[in-house]
Amino acid sequence: MTAERLAPPSTVVGRRAWLRQNLFNNWYNSLLTVVVGLFLVVIIVLVAQWAVTEARWGVVTTNLRLFLIGQYPFDEAWRVWLSLLALSVLTGLSVAAYGGGAVRALASGLAAGQALLGVLAAVSGMGLVVAGALLLNAAAVWLAFAAGMRLSLSRRALGLAWLIAVPVLFVLLQGVGGPLMPLVPTRLWGGLLLTFLLSVGGIVLSFPFGVLLALARRSDMPAVRYLSTIYIEVVRGVPLVTILFMAAIMLPLFLPAELRVEHVFRALIGITLFSAAYVAENVRGGLQAIPSGQIEAANAIGLNAFQRNLYIVLPQALRAVIPANVGLFISLLKDTTLVAIAGTGLLELLGIGRAVVAQPSWIGAQLEVYVFISAVFFVLCYIMSQASYRLEEQMGVGHR
Amino acid sequence: MVPPWRDIRVLRIVGQVIAVGVVLFIGYLLWTTLTTNMSRARLSLDLDFMRATAGFDISQTVLPYSPRDTYGHAFLVGLVNTLMVSAVGIVLATILGVITGVARLSTNWLVNRLAAGYVEIMRNTPLLVQLVLLYAVLLQLPAVANSIALPGPTYLNQRGLFLPRPVTEPTFVIWLAVFVAGIVVAVIARRLSARRQENGQPTHGIGRLGLLAMLAAWVVAWIVLTPVQFDLPEQQRFNFTGGVVISPPFAALLAGLVIYTAAFIGEVVRGGIQAVRRGQLEAAYAIGLTPMQALRLIVFPQALRIIVPPLTSQYLNLTKNSSLAIAVGYADVFSVSRTMANQTGQPVSAILLVMGTYLVISLLTSLLMNLYNRRVQVLER
Numbered sequence: 001m002t003a004e005r006l007a008p009p010s011t012v013v014g015r016r017a018w019l020r021q022n023l024f025n026n027w028y029n030s031l032l033t034v035v036v037g038l039f040l041v042v043i044i045v046l047v048a049q050w051a052v053t054e055a056r057w058g059v060v061t062t063n064l065r066l067f068l069i070g071q072y073p074f075d076e077a078w079r080v081w082l083s084l085l086a087l088s089v090l091t092g093l094s095v096a097a098y099g100g101g102a103v104r105a106l107a108s109g110l111a112a113g114q115a116l117l118g119v120l121a122a123v124s125g126m127g128l129v130v131a132g133a134l135l136l137n138a139a140a141v142w143l144a145f146a147a148g149m150r151l152s153l154s155r156r157a158l159g160l161a162w163l164i165a166v167p168v169l170f171v172l173l174q175g176v177g178g179p180l181m182p183l184v185p186t187r188l189w190g191g192l193l194l195t196f197l198l199s200v201g202g203i204v205l206s207f208p209f210g211v212l213l214a215l216a217r218r219s220d221m222p223a224v225r226y227l228s229t230i231y232i233e234v235v236r237g238v239p240l241v242t243i244l245f246m247a248a249i250m251l252p253l254f255l256p257a258e259l260r261v262e263h264v265f266r267a268l269i270g271i272t273l274f275s276a277a278y279v280a281e282n283v284r285g286g287l288q289a290i291p292s293g294q295i296e297a298a299n300a301i302g303l304n305a306f307q308r309n310l311y312i313v314l315p316q317a318l319r320a321v322i323p324a325n326v327g328l329f330i331s332l333l334k335d336t337t338l339v340a341i342a343g344t345g346l347l348e349l350l351g352i353g354r355a356v357v358a359q360p361s362w363i364g365a366q367l368e369v370y371v372f373i374s375a376v377f378f379v380l381c382y383i384m385s386q387a388s389y390r391l392e393e394q395m396g397v398g399h400r
Numbered sequence: 401m402v403p404p405w406r407d408i409r410v411l412r413i414v415g416q417v418i419a420v421g422v423v424l425f426i427g428y429l430l431w432t433t434l435t436t437n438m439s440r441a442r443l444s445l446d447l448d449f450m451r452a453t454a455g456f457d458i459s460q461t462v463l464p465y466s467p468r469d470t471y472g473h474a475f476l477v478g479l480v481n482t483l484m485v486s487a488v489g490i491v492l493a494t495i496l497g498v499i500t501g502v503a504r505l506s507t508n509w510l511v512n513r514l515a516a517g518y519v520e521i522m523r524n525t526p527l528l529v530q531l532v533l534l535y536a537v538l539l540q541l542p543a544v545a546n547s548i549a550l551p552g553p554t555y556l557n558q559r560g561l562f563l564p565r566p567v568t569e570p571t572f573v574i575w576l577a578v579f580v581a582g583i584v585v586a587v588i589a590r591r592l593s594a595r596r597q598e599n600g601q602p603t604h605g606i607g608r609l610g611l612l613a614m615l616a617a618w619v620v621a622w623i624v625l626t627p628v629q630f631d632l633p634e635q636q637r638f639n640f641t642g643g644v645v646i647s648p649p650f651a652a653l654l655a656g657l658v659i660y661t662a663a664f665i666g667e668v669v670r671g672g673i674q675a676v677r678r679g680q681l682e683a684a685y686a687i688g689l690t691p692m693q694a695l696r697l698i699v700f701p702q703a704l705r706i707i708v709p710p711l712t713s714q715y716l717n718l719t720k721n722s723s724l725a726i727a728v729g730y731a732d733v734f735s736v737s738r739t740m741a742n743q744t745g746q747p748v749s750a751i752l753l754v755m756g757t758y759l760v761i762s763l764l765t766s767l768l769m770n771l772y773n774r775r776v777q778v779l780e781r
Contacts, residue, residue, distance in 0.1 A: 022507070022508070022509035023508060023509055023510060025507065029507070029508045032506075032508050032510075032511055033508060033510050033511075036508075036510050036511055036514060037510060040510075040514065216419075220412075221412055221415055221416045221419070222416070223416035223419060223420050224415070224416060224419045227419065227420070227423055234759060236762075237716075237758065237759040237762035237763060238720070238755045238758045238759055238762070239720040239721070239723040239734070239758055240720075241723045241724065241726075241734060242723065242734060242751065242754055242755045242758060243755075245734075245738070245751060246751045246755070249741070249747045249748075249751065250434075250747070250748055250751060252437075253433070253434050253437040253438060253441070253443075253748070254430050254433055254434055254437075255433060256433055257437060257440070330524070334525070334526035334527070335526070337526040337528040337529060338528060338724070340528070340727075341528070341724065341726050341727050343738065350526070350528060350529055350532075354532075366532070366533075366536035366539075367533070367536050367537065367540070370529055370532055370533040370536055371533065373529050374525045374529050374530070374533060377524065377525045377526055377529060378521065378524045378525050381523070381524035381525070382520065382524045385523070385524060
């Protein structure tokens, strides 16, 4: 067994020694420290001055509803908060069942994010009810965690709950018609809600397709291998904008005239076709990492190709590529902004931002809006990338 | 005798036939619906419209262009614009990326943290949002009347950065000859020096002498011949005349692409340098190399081997990301194609054309980088 490797004991004692060692250990480092420090101070002062005195943050608080849910009717917005509640509870339970730093980081992020939005909602015109609901959701993450610790749910049941939750929540958001839950067509969805729909939908739908492509690319049948390789390389060779543009304009032409596809689903199909190629490359990495002895052993106990993949190869390969796929999800989340310029007619977070900037009363408030949008993306992506690092550590990728 | 339905050779052929058949069948279905739908909507796949007059203007171009030119020429202008912003972007992003990667490894806490913060911000916000944000910042610059004057003379205002334009004189050709001759001399001197060193003879600093001669020849010839004059920008009432202008759309796109990609390249460089085993560096010091020599002769060649493949994909990403130009109003190939698709009413051909173009660019770039990669790898062994 390998002994745990400890860092050498610190030779630095005291604040002055730390400064000397890390900032002023020789003449050019001292110079560098002074120059970089001055540069940082100037930048921070300028930005802070702008943010406090000049910026009109009212553009964000007044339009917060648009940023969050787009044109989703406000009377029906309770369904969005309810969906968030369901997500919060499921996440809280997952922390209890799975544990580990990664899930915990995600849960804290979800709780903190909702609490922050709750505070923002209280300041904006969305009312105290919405603010209360969001704060309650934040609390629900911890309550569900506490409950989960007592109940000790099985992981399998929880996985099933997540699987069921996705379509159920979609139906809840879209509605079924009737006075209680009137239909909210997807073209009214917007803002952060649409950003989530496109990115989560994209990664979930592209996953099975990507796995198939990866298996096909590793196949020993040349025809299958070439077909898969051509698809992957072609998709990776063109920018996402062109694929989204094609999906928006050409997709209806590929389908029978009677079949009308909503704009949201056109974009979703474009994103899925695009990200499947990238999922496939990730999964291929996982497949290559499996020792050949595993496959030989599977052959030796008489499994056929299908069983071998399903029971032996894929469970190991997919587990190994989870961190890589979290990374892919982060870039997909960022890439959903491209639907704003691909002529899809959809208003996700950036699209809403551009629409808000075009309002006559908020002319010239571009910086405020785009800084806000950047901040939202940064918080989301940073939390997920931290979770992904933890996951890598937890799974010991590269330490086996 | 194995029955055919259990014979692996037969099964493999059957499997491939089925796979190809399914793909062909789906392709056929899509193709027939596409053609019927297209003929119903009076769309076609031919490229005849490329010969019609474009009629729209493109603000900043590398190639000469006027609205009276054809769509085909407009497409070419867009393509060259894409290639230019990508090429300049790749060079600048590589420089900034290497600086970032080295800064991430700095022992200076402040520099280290600053680089890390920069990388995290870039990696966790969408490029498109950064681009529109940068563009919004550039539009905050003062109007022409209150231009910011910088040394050069260079002026910065809402309409862009106005720089002196270099104009070559007839003597430029002579200077170019001196330039090349200088390089030849320096290379010969270096070869000679290397050979003498191998044979154990004293070099008398021939290599360094050659380099010095080259630089001296360049400078003296430049002063004597004055091969380049500058056309200076002059402030008029509403705009500047003369000089060369870098427009805000181009500046925003270039800066956005460079700043974004450099963060990723920085991580690639850092990973490459860290992947070189510590023992290699220690061994280099042990045989008496200076820190600079150790970096140049030991660490860098090995790091390069690891860096080149991920660097290639960053270059490809930058080129593909230049298609976001439309958000800041720079006329790249995608932006021109979209205008073309709207104006001609033939979106299908325009889309396929632009996708094919990007595919060719990507394949060519990876081919070139693979060739370079092979060279680096072989040199190593």
